Amino acid sequence: MAALDRKVKVLVIGAGAMGAGIAHVAALAGHAVYLYDTRVEAIDKGLGGIAKDLEFLVSKGKLEAAERDATMARLTAVTDLAAASDAGLAIEAIVENLEIKQKLFLQLEELLGAEAILASNTSSLSITAMGAPLARPERLAGVHFFNPAPRMKLVEIVSGLATDREVANTLYATAKAWGKVVVHAKSTPGFIVNRVARPFYAEGLRVLNECAAEPATIDAAMRECCGFPMGPFELMDLIGHDVNYAVTRSVFDAYFGDKRFTPSLIQQDLVLAGRLGRKSGRGFYDYGAGAEKPLARTEANASAERSVTAVGSLGVAEPLVARLEAAGVGVTRKAAPAGEAGWLEIGRGRLMLSDGRTATCRAAEEGLSNLVLLDLCLDYATTPRLVLTRNDHCGLGAWNAVVGTLQQAGVAVSRIDDIAGMIGLRTVAMLANEGADAVLQGIGSAADIDLAMRFGTNYPKGPLAWADQLGVRLVARVLRNLGAHYGEERYRVSPLILRMSHSGDSFHD
Ligand code: NAI
DSSP: OOOOOOOSOOOOEEEESSHHHHHHHHHHOOOOOOEEEEHHHHHHHHHHHHHHHHHHHHHHTSSSSHHHHHHTTTHHHHHHGGGGGOOSSSEEOOOOHHHHHHHHHHHHHHHSOOOOOEEOSSSOOHHHHHHHOOOGGGEEEEEEEOOOOOOOOEEEEETTTTTHHHHHHHHHHHHTTOOEEEEEEESOTTTTHHHHHHHHHHHHHHHHHHHHHHHHHHHHHIITTOOOSHHHHHHHHHHHHHHHHHHHHHHHHHHTTOOOOOOHHHHHHHHHTOOOOOTTTBBSSSSSOOOOOOOOOOOOOOOOOOEEEEEEEOGGHHHHHHHHHHHHEEEEOOOOOOOOOEEEEETTTEEEOOOOSSSSHHHHHHHHHHHHEOOOOOOOTTEEEEEEEEOOOOOOOHHHHHHHHHTTTOOOOOOOOOOOOTTHHHHHHHHHHHHHHHHTTTSSSSSHHHHHHHSSSSSSOOOHHHHHHHHHHHHHHHHHHHHHHHHOOGOOOOOHHHHHHHHHOOOOO
């Protein structure tokens, strides 16, 4: 399906943060763009913001001055919608209110030609519901840009029940021609990104709720170990707890109270207290003048063992063994008993990758006395930090031997309380679980879900590709162990993950 011709005029309604950004993108791509808002000052501000952004690109050598001038010349402010009646594509980015958006689209249907495409930038409303009162609901789709639209790569093309596939495909090709990474999504609560991302916040909040670690340590685990650009608490503080809590609530309510999406009392409390994050000066962290950001909990230096025994393979954590060797630690290798996960014998301690059980439960089940569990990392060969936990009766000598030996390899060690699934592992397993359900329910393809999470939220890896790397069987085991530990609906395993754990299939070839 071809993209809309550059000669097609684009009407953007709403000149706020998103509307101005979308107008910027469309004009830069070569379309004549009308920018409309009920408030003239919003249009002026929007155009001023675009001029400033383009100027910045010129100063960085990323845009020719002539291109900046041509882009600005393609933008026309309109204070009367009738002046934009020759637009072939209308994208609204007005207030997030279903009735007001429906009224606008009814007006646009009257005004624009029958072939015009109508699009909404809504992040939470149903495209199906938005199209219901229209004469031509098949011409309406969602084009969900992310903030800031000129910089964020992703656009979700959202199809409602009535959306014509050709309309969705044209919008897909058009957004691609505008330089975006584009995915198709079905109109369901949260679409792809705002749904699949829920566990990123929810699991961090669960760890905090159980007092297993404080925000700075959880953030460091997700940022330094798992490679996310920000930890969940830093990100929630940036987004604003009012906004993030509202999205969580709306997804929870829209899925008829599915326990998978249960909001957190901790976050509700912050909203009630007016601690909305950076914008109010305080959220999980204090942003007041002179306030210092707390540091992640880090173990004091301990003595390293001269040599360790690697029994079998540590799975994804295997690069740690080479890292220890490179740091001068002698490594003796032994085979693991058939079918068993491998471990590192360090002094009297046994270091293993978590499988979702607490260390105390696993030590009891496997008859071990000094068990140290390792959390998930994006890359064990380079991670600056490792998150560890130990069983309740683990001896201090064994613990210190493990910590000191890992420190010898140049890693900082954070100890957290003995919580099931630790931090990174439970979060990534739950992200993959949510992504798998979205695939199963036809909301998006596995490829699109990974693209959406990488480019809509800057995740270091798509959650389904991550599940492939870990092995879908391990992800299923982690989820089952979390489910058994908590006995909660939240941790039910996606039927697709269950099936794949038996078939041995992966999400990507
Ligand atoms: P905003 O508050 O910055 O801008 C909205 C603009 O729409 C205002 O300038 C307002 O005067 C204008 N407006 C309100 N009602 C109007 C009407 N009936 N006709 C014409 N103009 C009208 O809001 P923002 O953040 O730009 O959001 C706009 C839309 O984009 C919402 O649907 C929101 O859910 C969605 N969205 C927001 C994102 C964000 O991070 N802010 C991300 C993705 C989508």
